[in-house]
Structure formats: C-alpha cells, structure tokens
Amino acid sequence: MTIAATMPAVRASELTLRYGRTLALDSVAFTLREGVTGLLGPNGAGKTTLLRIIATALAPDSGQLTVLGADPRTGSGRLAVRRRLGYLPQDPGFHPGFTAFEFVDYVAILKELTDRRARHQEARRVLAAVGMERQAGKRIRALSGGMRQRVALAAALVGDPDLLILDEPTVGLDPEQRMRFREVIAELGERRTVLLSTHQTEEVMALCQRVIVLDRGTVRFEGQPGELADLAAGRVWTSGAREPGALASWRTGSGLYRHVGDPPPGADLVTPTVEDGYLLFVDPPATHGGEGA
Numbered sequence: 001m002t003i004a005a006t007m008p009a010v011r012a013s014e015l016t017l018r019y020g021r022t023l024a025l026d027s028v029a030f031t032l033r034e035g036v037t038g039l040l041g042p043n044g045a046g047k048t049t050l051l052r053i054i055a056t057a058l059a060p061d062s063g064q065l066t067v068l069g070a071d072p073r074t075g076s077g078r079l080a081v082r083r084r085l086g087y088l089p090q091d092p093g094f095h096p097g098f099t100a101f102e103f104v105d106y107v108a109i110l111k112e113l114t115d116r117r118a119r120h121q122e123a124r125r126v127l128a129a130v131g132m133e134r135q136a137g138k139r140i141r142a143l144s145g146g147m148r149q150r151v152a153l154a155a156a157l158v159g160d161p162d163l164l165i166l167d168e169p170t171v172g173l174d175p176e177q178r179m180r181f182r183e184v185i186a187e188l189g190e191r192r193t194v195l196l197s198t199h200q201t202e203e204v205m206a207l208c209q210r211v212i213v214l215d216r217g218t219v220r221f222e223g224q225p226g227e228l229a230d231l232a233a234g235r236v237w238t239s240g241a242r243e244p245g246a247l248a249s250w251r252t253g254s255g256l257y258r259h260v261g262d263p264p265p266g267a268d269l270v271t272p273t274v275e276d277g278y279l280l281f282v283d284p285p286a287t288h289g290g291e292g293a
C-alpha cells in the first residue's frame with residue numbers, strides 16, 4: 001500500500017458551528033479512511049451541517065479540518081477539495097426541465113470537464129453506474145423519487161471522486177431501490193472513502209465498515225458497527241412484560257418484551273445488535289423530558 005492510500009481522507013478536530021443560538025456542532029473530532037463510514041444520528045443531530053462543512057459548502061466557526069490533504073479554509077484548498085469530491089446533498093436542487101443526461105452533463109461542466117466528447121462519455125458512464133442509462137433522455141420531473149435519487153448519485157460520481165459525501169442517500173427509496181443503491185455504494189467503497197449519513201441502524205449494518213454516532217452536535221462513538229453492538233453486551237434482555245425502568249422496552253414479534261438498559265439480577269440476557277448499542281448512546285426523545293429539557 002502506498003502512503004497516499006493509508007492517509008486519512010478527512011481529519012477533523014474541535015469542529016464547532018452555531019446557527020444563532022443553536023449549537024449544531026460542539027467540538028467534533030474524527031478521522032475518515034477508505035471504505036464506507038456511516039454518520040448515524042437522530043434528526044437534528046448535526047449530520048447535514050457536518051457533511052456540508054466537509055463538502056466545503058459551509059465553514060465552521062472554529063476547529064481544524066483537512067480534506068484530501070487540503071485546507072478548506074483557503075480558496076486554493078477549497079478548489080482542490082471540490083475537484084476530488086462527490087457530494088449528494090440532502091435536498092439536491094434539480095432543474096426539473098432538464099433530462100437526466102442534461103443534468104449530469106451540467107454537473108460535469110461545473111466540474112471543469114471541458115471536452116464535450118469526454119464529458120458526454122462521463123455522463124453516460126455515471127448514469128450506467130446507477131442503472132439509469134435507459135432513462136437518460138427522460139425529464140427529471142417525469143422521474144420517480146427513487147430514480148431522481150439515482151440521478152443525484154450519478155451527479156456525485158462525475159469525475160470519479162476520491163471522497164464521496166452522501167447525505168441520507170436512501171431516504172424515500174423502497175426496499176428494492178435501497179438494495180440497488182447499497183450495491184452501488186458498497187462497490188464505490190472498495191476503492192474510495194465514502195461518508196454517508198443516516199438515522200437508520202439497519203443502513204449501517206448493511207453497508208458500513210465504520211460508524212460515527214452523532215447526537216446533539218457531539219460525537220458519541222467512533223468505531224466498527226460490531227463494537228457499537230458489543231457496548232450493549234449485558235444490557236439487553238427479554239422478559240414477559242414491559243419494564244418501565246428500561247431506556248427502551250418493546251414487545252417483539254415473538255410476543256416477548258425486549259429491553260435495553262440496566263437489567264435486573266438474573267435477567268435473560270440476549271446478544272445485542274447495533275441498534276441496541278445506538279440506543280444506549282442516543283437518548284430516546286421520550287427521556288428528554290419534553291422540549292424545554
């Protein structure tokens with residue numbers, strides 16, 4: 001392996017950002033390497049804010065950030081990052097009158113692919129990568145939500161970027177579309193650094209080699225999904241009734257109740273999942289004691 005391949009694609013420390021009085025990110029630190037990393041957290045955790053900062057669409061109030069060896073605080077650093085970055089925003093702004101091909105081609109122009117033939121070839125390549133070659137001539141407004149999302153991913157793939165930032169890429173997709181998306185993302189992660197945000201632990205289990213748990217602007221966990229699950233060992237049990245004292249307690253399909261929290265002596269402990277580990281780090285809204293807490 002070359003030194004470049006082992007260098008972290010993103011290195012962040014003490015990243016802080018406020019929107020007025022809202023502290024969206026509070027001294028966030030992490031390192032990203034090759035493979036697929038999940039940025040897992042509930043709505044409002046600060047995921048989009050963090051991804052926008054890495055994508056150089058937003059500057060932090062303070063902290064250090066290196067992306068692909070460049071410093072996004074400088075104009076030349078931002079340009080260097082943008083040339084090697086693919087970004088799928090949470091709400092991609094489409095021109096609904098464009099066809100899928102025109103949209104991707106337009107993104108390629110912004111990415112400085114000036115040679116028309118090479119650019120058109122690249123547009124066809126990325127549309128094929130997401131299985132949209134046959135809909136290339138359709139207008140965006142005539143496409144389903146899942147197809148639009150695939151076109152947005154195709155746009156992020158233009159120029160074969162080294163770093164892919166995907167903000168909730170599978171939201172709104174049906175199970176079959178989600179599976180196809182996972183195939184594409186997993187393959188991309190074999191040679192690149194992919195950071196995708198999600199609020200679903202299922203997505204992390206299906207795709208991610210690493211996971212960063214973000215909650216209320218703070219990193220709660222960084223490691224492998226299996227390690228997140230292991231942290232809940234001894235704290236998940238089943239019984240025949242609800243346990244009001246547990247962090248979470250619910251009746252499962254089998255009729256047994258499953259609980260996460262502090263088990264009573266002699267409890268029937270079960271093997272924890274990624275979701276159980278996640279529940280321990282992120283307070284469920286019910287325990288926040290309402291909006292004013």
Ligand SMILES: Nc1ncnc2c1ncn2[C@@H]1O[C@H](COP(=O)(O)OP(=O)(O)O)[C@@H](O)[C@H]1O
Binds near residue numbers: 042043048050
């Ligand atoms: N443009 C904005 N102006 C004011 N507050 C914002 C803005 N964008 C996000 N926020 C707030 O910052 C926090 C983090 O938001 P966001 O990064 O969108 O989280 P997530 O993507 O995890 O849902 C939330 O409390 C949200 O309401």
Ligand SMILES: [Mg+2]
Binds near residue numbers: 047048049090
């Ligand atoms: Mg978001």
